[in-house]
């Protein structure tokens with residue numbers, strides 16, 4: 726199949742790659758660009774593990790043709806660290822609260838929570854659980870994940 730040129734901003738960097746029109750964003754990120762922080766789980770839009778931010782909004786990258794990113798901004802977990810190389814407050818909070826066990830869902834949780842805290846700087850537990858409802862975790866029971874988001878929200882205020 727012929728390829729097309731895709732130009733988009735990835736984790737703050739202007740990026741141009743050749744992709745097949747049927748390449749999915751999750752595969753471009755993981756296999757084409759080596760950004761394996763984005764996980765591939767169900768590949769059916771059910772588990773949320775493949776979540777990335779597109780123009781700041783959580784998107785299932787397993788359902789997104791990569792070419793849809795043309796001219797847009799995509800953020801993966803690798804793009805969240807601070808300019809000085811330290812972890813973002815949400816990443817620190819997930820570590821501090823023990824909010825990751827196997828960690829498979831964690832990048833998606835953190836990216837989704839990043840989008841939530843941008844819209845709502847002081848979410849209550851129900852709002853956090855609602856925002857994270859598209860990402861399935863089979864390990865933690867969610868309590869520590871919710872605590873981590875609350876801790877990060879407090880650290881920002």
Ligand code: FES
Pocket residue numbers: 764765766767768769770771772773774775776785786787788
């Ligand atoms: S891998 Fe995309 S939603 Fe499960």
Ligand code: FES
Pocket residue numbers: 824825826827828829830831861862863864865
């Ligand atoms: S920490 Fe294992 S799936 Fe969430």
